[in-house]
Amino acid sequence: xxxxxxxxxxxxxxxxxxxxxxxxxxLRRAWAPVAVVIGWAVHDPDQAQxxxxxxxxxxxxxxxxxxxxxAALYGFMTxxxxxxxxxxxxxxxxxxxxxxxxxxxxxxxxxxxxxxxPLLARVAGVAKLKLDVIGTDKKDELAFLGERxxxxxxxxxxxxxxxxxxxxxHEVGEAPARELLRTPPLDLAISVLLTxxxxxxxVAALVVPSVLWLATxxxxxxxxxxxxxxxxxxxxSVGRFVGEYDWTVGESPDGLRIDHGLLDRTHExxxxxxxxxxxxxxxxxxxxxxxxxxxxxxxxxxxxxxxxxAPRAVAESVVARVLxxxxxxxxxxxxxxxxxxxxxxxxxxxxxxxxxxxxxxxHGLLRRSLALVPHAKVQxxxxxxxxxxxxxxxxxxxxxxxxxxxxxxxxxxxQEAAELLRAQAERSRTGRRDARPDRWMAPPADAPExxxxxxx
Numbered sequence: 001x002x003x004x005x006x007x008x009x010x011x012x013x014x015x016x017x018x019x020x021x022x023x024x025x026x027l028r029r030a031w032a033p034v035a036v037v038i039g040w041a042v043h044d045p046d047q048a049q050x051x052x053x054x055x056x057x058x059x060x061x062x063x064x065x066x067x068x069x070x071a072a073l074y075g076f077m078t079x080x081x082x083x084x085x086x087x088x089x090x091x092x093x094x095x096x097x098x099x100x101x102x103x104x105x106x107x108x109x110x111x112x113x114x115x116x117x118p119l120l121a122r123v124a125g126v127a128k129l130k131l132d133v134i135g136t137d138k139k140d141e142l143a144f145l146g147e148r149x150x151x152x153x154x155x156x157x158x159x160x161x162x163x164x165x166x167x168x169x170h171e172v173g174e175a176p177a178r179e180l181l182r183t184p185p186l187d188l189a190i191s192v193l194l195t196x197x198x199x200x201x202x203v204a205a206l207v208v209p210s211v212l213w214l215a216t217x218x219x220x221x222x223x224x225x226x227x228x229x230x231x232x233x234x235x236x237s238v239g240r241f242v243g244e245y246d247w248t249v250g251e252s253p254d255g256l257r258i259d260h261g262l263l264d265r266t267h268e269x270x271x272x273x274x275x276x277x278x279x280x281x282x283x284x285x286x287x288x289x290x291x292x293x294x295x296x297x298x299x300x301x302x303x304x305x306x307x308x309x310a311p312r313a314v315a316e317s318v319v320a321r322v323l324x325x326x327x328x329x330x331x332x333x334x335x336x337x338x339x340x341x342x343x344x345x346x347x348x349x350x351x352x353x354x355x356x357x358x359x360x361x362x363h364g365l366l367r368r369s370l371a372l373v374p375h376a377k378v379q380x381x382x383x384x385x386x387x388x389x390x391x392x393x394x395x396x397x398x399x400x401x402x403x404x405x406x407x408x409x410x411x412x413x414x415q416e417a418a419e420l421l422r423a424q425a426e427r428s429r430t431g432r433r434d435a436r437p438d439r440w441m442a443p444p445a446d447a448p449e450x451x452x453x454x455x456x
Contacts, residue, residue: 018083022126022144026075084142086156093140107160109134111271115150119263129154132271158254177250177257180318183308188244191309194285196367198237205229244308251321258306270306274299275322276377276401278306280315282368294319297403323374329353329360338392339411352409359399359424361409371407373399375431381424383417397421
């Protein structure tokens with residue numbers, strides 16, 4: 001009989017099968033030399049135009065005949081020298097034509113695996129795999145894989161991250177998901193129209209170029225100002241509708257899965273245990289309909305939206321799945337009236353509620369935002385008090401989280417703030433001690449229900 005440690009060592013030394021990306025990948029990478037030429041032309045259009053006018057038809061054809069094969073060869077070579085492999089302990093990605101780079105991604109540090117499909121990738125039947133890894137700001141990615149291969153690899157990586165044995169990870173398959181929420185396209189369209197940023201950017205795109213035309217009578221000045229403003233207006237309205245179309249939130253043993261997108265389809269995972277802050281946003285024009293938006297701060301992840309628009313009761317039920325045991329406070333306490341001497345009118349938009357599970361701070365009158373920070377996620381607590389605030393005996397309490405973000409309860413009574421500082425520090429220590437580990441929602445690998453819960 002072989003000892004467990006020796007058996008693991010023998011398995012680690014077994015040859016690892018390396019795989020290549022999908023054969024369509026060279027077509028994507030072949031654009032790099034062409035992009036360099038386009039970038040030079042955009043950076044110096046006058047010089048590019050002069051060079052282009054000097055070229056004869058024969059020279060231009062020769063340049064194209066050289067550029068196209070070079071671009072194709074570059075795309076093929078970068079694809080040929082890119083490999084990836086899944087070992088017992090890591091995902092290994094080897095890239096580089098001239099300068100070699102090997103990324104060793106520890107499986108237990110993977111916190112999210114997202115599958116994205118741009119429009120052309122959907123047509124070609126391929127997908128991009130993006131990985132959120134603890135301790136890194138930039139996502140590693142595998143682009144492109146076949147759609148089925150991408151989903152199978154995602155399921156395998158999530159199974160490994162959940163603690164399943166390597167020999168069974170291939171058989172586990174993708175965990176089934178139970179749908180919690182689906183945003184109707186009509187509700188999304190109405191919510192975009194009822195957002196102040198949409199109308200603000202649209203008004204700016206119409207008014208500012210008109211004023212500049214009256215002042216300068218310069219077409220180029222108007223275009224240079226108006227085009228970016230129109231782009232911003234489109235991004236805040238049409239772009240948001242396209243990106244958040246068919247937003248679906250589902251619950252699985254891997255975490256909360258988010259699928260969305262009209263043209264580019266994205267499949268994301270909200271890692272359990274890594275959510276640092278949840279914000280419930282309520283714009284002024286949404287209140288009559290009882291709608292809210294839910295945003296997230298996730299440590300080391302780019303996930304920032306959980307629910308684009310939904311009735312408050314539905315949104316709070318989804319928040320309860322992200323933060324188990326947390327109930328959204330029904331009411332918050334306002335600062336004392338003397339805080340109006342520091343911040344006239346707007347002081348009424350601030351509020352605070354502290355429960356056994358979360359530190360909740362609200363701000364905003366027109367666009368109310370309630371931030372919920374679980375006590376276990378608080379990294380530090382600070383009290384700040386400027387000269388004018390000292391005069392009126394108020395202070396701010398700042399709560400720092402693991403996502404490098406800060407939640408502030410503004411304009412609290414000075415004595416209350418001092419007590420909050422001491423009490424919150426104690427609550428944070430107790431919360432971290434009693435919190436569950438930052439693992440996937442799956443049961444332990446040796447539990448029989450773990451295998452059953454992940455089988456399709």
